[in-house]
Amino acid sequence: MSQDDDQDWLDALAGRGTAASPTGREAEVLRAALGDARQSTTEVATDEVGAARRKVALIERAVQEGLIERAPRRLRRWQLPLAASILLAIGAGIFFRPQVTDDSGVVRGDERGIVRLTAADPARLERDILAQLRAAGVEATGYEALDVHGIDADLALPLSPEVQRILDTQGIPAPADGVLRIEIRRSE
């Protein structure tokens, strides 16, 4: 096989000029067959899960290569309305929360699990809550010491709907262990 033969073969295979030599014809028919084979190649089915995984891998690799910076996590399309709905629900809950007394407030976060309330008339709020709990069948004890009114109660778990309603009405979180301890101070 001479270099000229190889060049004829290469040119014919590449579709340059008209093949006159046997070598060129050999390449020409090969070129046609390859073209037919390409056309008949079936497409690989798209694997959406795999494609998504590879996209993540590509982005991760681009980050590792220093080509892009990791973008701050963006909210997905459905996350924004969901977040807005939650905020709206919380806002509405706070805004429309029913109040038995018009002057009570709640302070939470005591590490001993004590719920701290404030009211213009602590004694009255103590009496109201005690009365409601007892009416719901809860054994609750009230006390007063140094101008602080308190209520201690052991709530049966799970909470009955009536007890849950009382706690909700007063904005008192349900104790996980059923031990309810409330302190009520005079509001400033």
Next chain:
Amino acid sequence: MRMIRNPDAARDLVQDTFIKVWQRCASFHGDSELLPWIEAILRHGVLDWLRRSGREVPFDEGEAMNVELAVRVVELSQRDIATPDDQLRRQQLADCFQKCWARFEAAAPSHAAVISWIAADGLSHEEIAALLERSPGATREFISQCRKRARVHLAEWYELAFGIEGES
């Protein structure tokens, strides 16, 4: 993907290509079309992968290149290019080509890949040299090897292709 015969490796190669395009885009000055430039990067990756995978079977000319076979292909090539007119013969020819080409790809994947790229995109001698990262002389030798190997592996198909015309 057909050349690689490994879907995951093929997809990894596409990813590598994207990364390299990204890394090298500053060096692309528009001297060529964008798509061929990207294709060249992908083809480099394919050839590297084929070399690394070690699938290439050494070509022993004395053993593999049957002289009679080579003469027969040359003789057949002097006939008019066959154009089978009935569907059955066309399908028979296409099936035979697929079978022979698959054998060729299995035995000499780099050579088969370069041949298919030449046919698809009309690569010139210089473009092939750049793709292979070889000297002009070494590229000529590679092309010669491509031709010899194709003849051996596609002999059955050549016989059928030219034989159709010969029989009619």
